[in-house]
Amino acid sequence: MDTNVAAHGTSTTLVGSRRRMPPEFNIFLVLLGIALVYEILGWMFVGQSFLMNSQRLTIMILQVSVIGIIAVGVTQVIITGGIDLSSGSVVGMTAMISASVAQASTWPRALYPSLTDLPAIVPIGLGVGIGLVAGYINGQLIAKTKIPPFIATLGMMVSARGVSKWYTKGQPVSGLTDQFNFIGTGIWPVIVFLVVALIFHIALRYTRYGKFTYAIGANVQAARVSGINVEAHLIKVYAIAGMLAGLAGVVTAARAQTAQAGMGVMYELDAIAATVIGGTSLTGGVGRITGTVIGTVILGVMTSGFTFLRVDAYYQEIVKGVIIVAAVVVDVYRQKGRKKT
Amino acid sequence: MTLSPTTMAAVRASGAIPNAEFLLSAEGIRKEFPGVVALDDVEFKLKRGTVHALMGENGAGKSTLMKILAGIYQPDQGEVRLKGIDIRLKSPLDALENGIAMIHQELNLMPFMTVAENIWIRREPKNRFGFVDHGEMRRMTAKLFERLKINLDPEIEVRHLSVANRQMVEIAKAVSYESDVLIMDEPTSALTEREVAHLFEIIRDLRSQGIGIVYITHKMNELFEIADEFSVFRDGKYIGTHASSNVTRDDIIRMMVGREITQMFPKEEVPIGDVVLSVKDLTLDGVFREVSFDVRAGEILGVAGLVGSGRSNVAETLFGVTPASSGTIVIDGKEVVIDSPNTAIRHRMAFLTEDRKDTGCLLILDILENMQIAVLQDRFVKRGFVSEKAITAACEEMSRKLRVKTPNLQERIENLSGGNQQKVLIGRWLLTNPRILILDEPTRGIDVGAKAEIHRLVTELARNGVAVIMISSEMPEVLGMSDRIMVMHEGRVTGFLDRAEATQIKVMELAAR
Numbered sequence: 001m002d003t004n005v006a007a008h009g010t011s012t013t014l015v016g017s018r019r020r021m022p023p024e025f026n027i028f029l030v031l032l033g034i035a036l037v038y039e040i041l042g043w044m045f046v047g048q049s050f051l052m053n054s055q056r057l058t059i060m061i062l063q064v065s066v067i068g069i070i071a072v073g074v075t076q077v078i079i080t081g082g083i084d085l086s087s088g089s090v091v092g093m094t095a096m097i098s099a100s101v102a103q104a105s106t107w108p109r110a111l112y113p114s115l116t117d118l119p120a121i122v123p124i125g126l127g128v129g130i131g132l133v134a135g136y137i138n139g140q141l142i143a144k145t146k147i148p149p150f151i152a153t154l155g156m157m158v159s160a161r162g163v164s165k166w167y168t169k170g171q172p173v174s175g176l177t178d179q180f181n182f183i184g185t186g187i188w189p190v191i192v193f194l195v196v197a198l199i200f201h202i203a204l205r206y207t208r209y210g211k212f213t214y215a216i217g218a219n220v221q222a223a224r225v226s227g228i229n230v231e232a233h234l235i236k237v238y239a240i241a242g243m244l245a246g247l248a249g250v251v252t253a254a255r256a257q258t259a260q261a262g263m264g265v266m267y268e269l270d271a272i273a274a275t276v277i278g279g280t281s282l283t284g285g286v287g288r289i290t291g292t293v294i295g296t297v298i299l300g301v302m303t304s305g306f307t308f309l310r311v312d313a314y315y316q317e318i319v320k321g322v323i324i325v326a327a328v329v330v331d332v333y334r335q336k337g338r339k340k341t
Numbered sequence: 342m343t344l345s346p347t348t349m350a351a352v353r354a355s356g357a358i359p360n361a362e363f364l365l366s367a368e369g370i371r372k373e374f375p376g377v378v379a380l381d382d383v384e385f386k387l388k389r390g391t392v393h394a395l396m397g398e399n400g401a402g403k404s405t406l407m408k409i410l411a412g413i414y415q416p417d418q419g420e421v422r423l424k425g426i427d428i429r430l431k432s433p434l435d436a437l438e439n440g441i442a443m444i445h446q447e448l449n450l451m452p453f454m455t456v457a458e459n460i461w462i463r464r465e466p467k468n469r470f471g472f473v474d475h476g477e478m479r480r481m482t483a484k485l486f487e488r489l490k491i492n493l494d495p496e497i498e499v500r501h502l503s504v505a506n507r508q509m510v511e512i513a514k515a516v517s518y519e520s521d522v523l524i525m526d527e528p529t530s531a532l533t534e535r536e537v538a539h540l541f542e543i544i545r546d547l548r549s550q551g552i553g554i555v556y557i558t559h560k561m562n563e564l565f566e567i568a569d570e571f572s573v574f575r576d577g578k579y580i581g582t583h584a585s586s587n588v589t590r591d592d593i594i595r596m597m598v599g600r601e602i603t604q605m606f607p608k609e610e611v612p613i614g615d616v617v618l619s620v621k622d623l624t625l626d627g628v629f630r631e632v633s634f635d636v637r638a639g640e641i642l643g644v645a646g647l648v649g650s651g652r653s654n655v656a657e658t659l660f661g662v663t664p665a666s667s668g669t670i671v672i673d674g675k676e677v678v679i680d681s682p683n684t685a686i687r688h689r690m691a692f693l694t695e696d697r698k699d700t701g702c703l704l705i706l707d708i709l710e711n712m713q714i715a716v717l718q719d720r721f722v723k724r725g726f727v728s729e730k731a732i733t734a735a736c737e738e739m740s741r742k743l744r745v746k747t748p749n750l751q752e753r754i755e756n757l758s759g760g761n762q763q764k765v766l767i768g769r770w771l772l773t774n775p776r777i778l779i780l781d782e783p784t785r786g787i788d789v790g791a792k793a794e795i796h797r798l799v800t801e802l803a804r805n806g807v808a809v810i811m812i813s814s815e816m817p818e819v820l821g822m823s824d825r826i827m828v829m830h831e832g833r834v835t836g837f838l839d840r841a842e843a844t845q846i847k848v849m850e851l852a853a854r
Contacts, residue, residue: 215710225682227682
């Protein structure tokens with residue numbers, strides 16, 4: 001059986017054989033490569049193992065799980081050929097608003113003294129709901145006015161950040177209930193990330209929603225002629241991305257046990273980077289959640305590894321930028337190579 | 342004697358223009374594209390101070406020849422001579438510098454720049470500081486316009502101009518290069534009658550100045566009005582050149598279509614059922630008007646007409662891609678409003694579009710994903726989840742039935758040949774089990790074998806009671822496959838022909854008024 005498959009693979013085209021190797025495999029190799037480099041450098045310069053330290057690995061994953069939750073939504077947007085720049089600001093806005101109804105009655109300076117000690121489901125639901133609305137507005141703008149997604153979500157990025165600053169006139173919101181904070185403690189953010197990733201992995205691969213998402217990204221005209229209501233579908237996709245950014249905002253506030261207007265700044269770019277490193281093509285039609293999960297972990301390993309090697313934070317950012325661009329360049333060449341075969 | 346273009350340019354600059362019988366001539370031109378021979382041993386001779394029309398059906402090779410003369414394509418074989426000197430044009434710029442200018446159908450002006458800037462781009466007059474001298478540029482433009490009797494403000498931005506005026510700017514630009522040869526590709530297609538009259542005035546003027554004009558048109562009356570000579574092409578071959586003063590319309594039509602129908606079509610007489618689709622006075626403002634026709638179950642209605650006659654637009658409107666401005670669509674006796682492809686599919690219509698790459702294939706996705714996308718609207722889905730096994734089985738069966746040549750359905754559709762891509766797209770629609778099937782150029786750009794298979798399939802669908810509307814530019818296909826033929830010209834239906842009475846000449850007479 002195995003030899004049969006191999007023979008078949010070589011006798012047809014490269015594409016045929018590549019199908020048998022999931023595209024995430026390459027990205028996974030990159031992840032292993034980066035980890036190995038740190039491992040070796042660790043033994044050389046720090047005198048300890050990078051990987052054999054479960055505490056470090058846990059912190060690393062925890063740090064990127066919020067980015068990961070956002071990236072799951074961003075991946076879907078990018079597969080349709082769009083972009084979402086608003087997610088970081090939506091994180092800030094939903095963190096502030098959900099925290100404001102998650103305050104404990106024991107806290108002396110509650111924003112809404114009559115709305116304290118509410119069950120955690122209320123602030124969580126509110127945060128997720130407001131994210132959904134923000135995403136829905138993005139989707140409506142893009143579908144109805146036909147303005148480029150870049151501009152629509154840029155507007156939301158600026159306005160949502162404005163809302164989070166205006167909401168308390170810049171004051172942080174603290175004294176949150178333990179019940180609310182629970183979702184940010186321990187390994188919970190990672191679990192939320194993985195559950196979200198699993199749900200949308202299944203949605204993209206096995207549901208009509210997923211098939212239509214890829215079809216729109218591959219050729220929007222053909223999708224329309226095939227009977228897909230492109231506008232309604234795009235609104236759905238952006239609303240889901242907003243909802244996930246809202247969820248990320250809730251987790252961020254719970255993890256910090258406080259909310260500040262500046263939360264989530266630049267998260268949208270990290271999420272886009274994780275998505276693109278994970279093999280999703282900015283031209284649309286290509287991408288998988290599994291790739292995005294690996295891309296997110298790569299971002300985490302990079303940051304954590306630099307800290308581990310005691311690299312100056314300034315250098316970290318410089319190198320991070322280079323790695324993101326390199327990942328896309330590699331992807332472009334891979335696409336070119338595929339076309340020739 | 343072969344001179345390089347630069348030498349030729351130097352010769353031109355010296356004013357020593359060689360005296361040759363023909364201003365521009367081409368001989369033995371051959372041009373192949375993957376799978377097709379676009380031009381085969383073609384000749385063309387343009388005399389100084391004449392307007393020379395190129396005539397032929399869609400795909401006859403006019404455009405390819407014109408693009409070779411304008412330096413856009415390079416011929417595989419053959420020679421092009423400018424005033425008796427062999428030239429090899431490497432680019433449109435090369436052609437321009439040799440005095441051959443082309444005015445494209447899709448105008449190539451920059452909308453946010455002024456008329457003057459557009460004309461003198463790359464050659465702007467400079468003042469002594471090296472900046473563009475706008476005053477001088479305006480004077481140069483005014484002088485040029487005076488010579489051409491064009492009444493336009495050189496300072497106005499091109500985007501504010503009508504299509505006709507843009508055309509004038511293009512012509513002025515071409516003339517400003519002191520071109521000896523002007524190539525015009527259907528210049529009147531977007532002009533009103535008055536604008537056409539002005540254009541012809543300018544053309545006559547240019548002709549009297551000794552410029553040779555290559556004029557491509559589908560319109561027979563223009564030929565008699567403006568052209569001195571014309572050359573006819575058919576299926577990539579040169580048929581002949583004649584003076585337009587001593588031929589009739591019928592002569593030209595005969596030259597354009599005079600081929601033997603040798604291809605066999607698997608057309609069967611099948612019982613024709615009730616009217617399935619009835620269209621009355623369908624209008625899309627500015628594109629087509631008052632289109633009315635019926636299609637019956639089992640009937641193949643061929644739609645003929647030249648490019649730009651509105652055939653494809655009618656199909657797009659029927660399918661809801663561009664909803665109609667007015668008119669009624671009746672399906673099975675009930676009036677329906679089709680405002681989107683989605684609605685059309687719900688009425689069991691299917692539409693194979695003209696352009697496989699632009700509106701058909703999801704190029705980067707695989708065959709399975711391409712084939713299933715339309716049927717997922719209402720079948721093979723339970724609570725949002727796609728029944729992978731069932732849909733895969735259905736697609737596999739369909740691709741076997743259509744004989745799609747591929748190792749497996751996980752192959753990307755972009756790696757398939759045109760014919761196989763077309764089969765996948767047909768499969769996409771057959772899965773939806775349509776009652777009305779609209780095919781727009783179903784066999785364009787695919788090989789003979791796949792063509793025959795698609796024809797066989799269409800026949801079989803008709804036998805099963807599907808009402809088929811088939812738009813085609815290929816005369817043998819229309820004549821061979823249709824029960825009835827609807828002919829369109831400039832957005833109007835000019836007539837219907839029954840299978841028995843339809844001939845190439847009759848179709849052409851209705852298509853080219």
